[in-house]
Amino acid sequence: SYVLTQPPSVSVAPGKTARITCGGNNIGSKSVHWYQQKPGQAPVLVIYYDSDRPSGIPERFSGSNSGNTATLTISRVEAGDEADYYCQVWDSSSDHQVFGGGTKLTVL
Amino acid sequence: EVQLVESGGGLVQPGGSLKLSCAASGFTFSGSAMHWVRQASGKGLEWVGRIRSKANSYATAYAASVKGRFTISRDDSKNTAYLQMNSLKTEDTAVYYCTRHVGDASGDGFVDYWGQGTLVTVSS
Numbered sequence: 001s002y003v004l005t006q007p008p009s010v011s012v013a014p015g016k017t018a019r020i021t022c023g024g025n026n027i028g029s030k031s032v033h034w035y036q037q038k039p040g041q042a043p044v045l046v047i048y049y050d051s052d053r054p055s056g057i058p059e060r061f062s063g064s065n066s067g068n069t070a071t072l073t074i075s076r077v078e079a080g081d082e083a084d085y086y087c088q089v090w091d092s093s094s095d096h097q098v099f100g101g102g103t104k105l106t107v108l
Numbered sequence: 109e110v111q112l113v114e115s116g117g118g119l120v121q122p123g124g125s126l127k128l129s130c131a132a133s134g135f136t137f138s139g140s141a142m143h144w145v146r147q148a149s150g151k152g153l154e155w156v157g158r159i160r161s162k163a164n165s166y167a168t169a170y171a172a173s174v175k176g177r178f179t180i181s182r183d184d185s186k187n188t189a190y191l192q193m194n195s196l197k198t199e200d201t202a203v204y205y206c207t208r209h210v211g212d213a214s215g216d217g218f219v220d221y222w223g224q225g226t227l228v229t230v231s232s
Binding site (some may be wrong): 033037052088090095097 | 143145147151153155158169171172205217218219220223224225
């Protein structure tokens with residue numbers, strides 16, 4: 001089965017740029033989606049199809065995908081961005097949705 | 109406004125059964141594939157399974173961890189999706205979310221709306 005690998009944690013100072021990676025075999029050939037989850041809340045979609053933003057998501061959130069790594073980039077990080085972030089793809093060989101293990105973003 | 113409301117969670121003994129419901133509103137439910145995703149306390153998101161629309165033959169798919177024990181169904185006349193869980197194990201303890209699929213007929217895509225989740229606890 002397809003596996004997505006995320007770093008367990010990323011720390012960044014307010015106003016700086018956070019980059020959260022999602023690794024997978026030839027992930028660049030797949031569409032990657034990203035979700036933000038704050039404590040006690042359901043996840044929220046922040047990036048879909050590698051780099052598209054849903055309405056209401058700040059332009060500070062962006063995504064890219066190439067080779068074996070997809071990246072969620074959060075510019076000018078704010079305290080309110082502190083959350084868990086998950087990447088997700090569809091594995092066509094198994095017809096399964098696959099989530100990465102999640103990355104806890106800490107704003108210092 | 110899109111709303112997904114799960115119900116049916118609770119405490120069940122190992123080996124028991126439970127049926128979750130997901131009441132949908134604010135969109136054309138019959139045309140949407142629906143997924144169930146779960147999250148154990150302090151853990152990450154785990155995809156449970158999916159059911160496609162009538163146009164795609166109500167096709168289902170399940171994670172290996174639940175295949176053969178869980179069944180997803182839907183009643184388009186009631187705008188409701190279901191997750192029947194049998195032979196429950198302690199490791200099935202989690203919050204279960206109902207989600208709406210957005211994507212193409214092949215299955216590629218993402219989920220854009222999530223319910224609030226319902227807690228299932230499997231314990232003796």
